[in-house]
Amino acid sequence: MKITANNTKLKSWLKVDKDTDFPIQNIPFGVFLTKNDIITVGTRIGDYAIDLAALHQLGYFKGIPLTEDIFMQNTLNDFISDGQNTWRLVRNRISEVFDADNNKLRDTKKHRNKVIFQINDIEMQLPIDVCDYTDFFSSKEHAMNVGKMYGKKKNLLRPNWLHMPLAYHGRSSSVVVSGTKIRRPHGQTLTQEANPVFGPSKFVDFEIEMGFITTDANKLGKNIPIEETEENIFGMVLLNDWSSRDIQDWESVPLGPFLAKNFATTISPWIITMDALQPFRVESPEQDPKPMEYLQKEGLNSYDIHLQASIKPKKEEETIVCNTNFKYMYWTIFQQLAHHTINGCNVRSGDLFGSGTVSGSTEKSFGSMLELAWKGTKPIALKDGSKRTFLNDNDAVILRAYCQNEKIKIGFGECKGRLKKAKL
Ligand code: MN
Numbered sequence: 001m002k003i004t005a006n007n008t009k010l011k012s013w014l015k016v017d018k019d020t021d022f023p024i025q026n027i028p029f030g031v032f033l034t035k036n037d038i039i040t041v042g043t044r045i046g047d048y049a050i051d052l053a054a055l056h057q058l059g060y061f062k063g064i065p066l067t068e069d070i071f072m073q074n075t076l077n078d079f080i081s082d083g084q085n086t087w088r089l090v091r092n093r094i095s096e097v098f099d100a101d102n103n104k105l106r107d108t109k110k111h112r113n114k115v116i117f118q119i120n121d122i123e124m125q126l127p128i129d130v131c132d133y134t135d136f137f138s139s140k141e142h143a144m145n146v147g148k149m150y151g152k153k154k155n156l157l158r159p160n161w162l163h164m165p166l167a168y169h170g171r172s173s174s175v176v177v178s179g180t181k182i183r184r185p186h187g188q189t190l191t192q193e194a195n196p197v198f199g200p201s202k203f204v205d206f207e208i209e210m211g212f213i214t215t216d217a218n219k220l221g222k223n224i225p226i227e228e229t230e231e232n233i234f235g236m237v238l239l240n241d242w243s244s245r246d247i248q249d250w251e252s253v254p255l256g257p258f259l260a261k262n263f264a265t266t267i268s269p270w271i272i273t274m275d276a277l278q279p280f281r282v283e284s285p286e287q288d289p290k291p292m293e294y295l296q297k298e299g300l301n302s303y304d305i306h307l308q309a310s311i312k313p314k315k316e317e318e319t320i321v322c323n324t325n326f327k328y329m330y331w332t333i334f335q336q337l338a339h340h341t342i343n344g345c346n347v348r349s350g351d352l353f354g355s356g357t358v359s360g361s362t363e364k365s366f367g368s369m370l371e372l373a374w375k376g377t378k379p380i381a382l383k384d385g386s387k388r389t390f391l392n393d394n395d396a397v398i399l400r401a402y403c404q405n406e407k408i409k410i411g412f413g414e415c416k417g418r419l420k421k422a423k424l
Pocket of ligand 1: 135209
């Protein structure tokens with residue numbers, strides 16, 4: 001099916017800033033609460049939120065096989081479950097309805113009032129009921145930085161790292177939407193005297209990541225062959241994998257991250273579809289050794305997505321601390337999904353897969369405070385004159401992402417969270 005919604009020549013009759021993350025070619029999906037206290041599935045064009053349940057009720061999706069209540073939901077899980085064909089039909093139709101040449105909704109004030117809201121008048125919700133959450137470790141630069149920091153002189157990568165995308169199973173209950181406040185966690189940490197103590201974590205960190213969201217793709221016991229991974233990925237979000245480094249240091253051998261990570265994970269509210277990201281596909285980094293056959297896929301398997309992290313102390317200006325790019329990731333999302341299911345592990349609609357910290361090769365492209373301030377040894381300066389090795393109470397972390405070529409910009413909006421002081 002042709003993705004007509006991606007036509008770069010399209011213009012909307014809705015007024016849109018030239019520099020917006022959400023031109024008519026984006027058409028992301030999210031869930032929001034209207035000022036009339038109604039929760040609906042929606043999309044966004046410029047600074048307008050569009051109520052898809054209302055649009056459906058008014059007959060604008062006629063001819064597309066959708067259940068009556070598909071958009072009258074708290075989450076996108078059911079819609080995602082409908083599959084790629086339906087996602088494409090709906091996205092193409094939305095693009096037609098808001099096309100500058102289409103006067104049907106444009107000239108029907110009664111409908112417009114039911115469908116269109118100012119973005120400041122709505123409240124974004126967590127877009128999916130996160131079924132399961134997995135976090136990968138797929139940036140070679142990040143993995144090598146960690147190796148260096150933890151005392152390795154050579155063989156910075158573990159022997160398995162170049163052979164398969166490594167990951168741990170995260171916690172889905174604490175995945176929250178952008179804007180949710182994060183509480184500094186308590187836990188056990190190790191003192192210099194080598195005795196564990198209990199108290200607030202001292203070294204709370206962010207990790208800049210992207211997450212992808214799947215549909216129900218396979219039954220338990222069946223894998224998803226790598227050529228079929230694409231059609232089963234709905235879209236992507238920004239993801240902040242909040243991390244407590246002192247808790248992590250003490251707990252993570254032998255079984256990996258646990259309480260150091262599961263206190264919170266923040267995602268951005270608008271899911272940008274893989275279809276909208278099509279124009280920004282690029283080659284992924286060369287892999288040596290060549291991965292096993294079940295991880296091999298021809299074509300452009302990475303995405304050119306600019307990523308940025310900033311820190312904003314309360315009532316102060318924000319400081320950009322990291323600029324990086326998703327295209328640096330060594331393992332692709334297709335390899336991640338193929339590997340995740342090669343043993344027969346089933347994935348469901350609304351499963352979330354974090355990429356792992358997206359670090360580039362330069363010091364200003366490292367994707368966590370751990371790396372930016374090199375394990376506390378190189379404090380970084382903020383615009384207000386203060387310095388950071390990790391996050392202070394009341395610091396907000398703001399992640400942003402966008403893709404851009406000569407013709408079009410597709411953005412992800414913001415993924416934001418403020419760290420509140422510890423309290424039991
Ligand atoms: Mn992570």
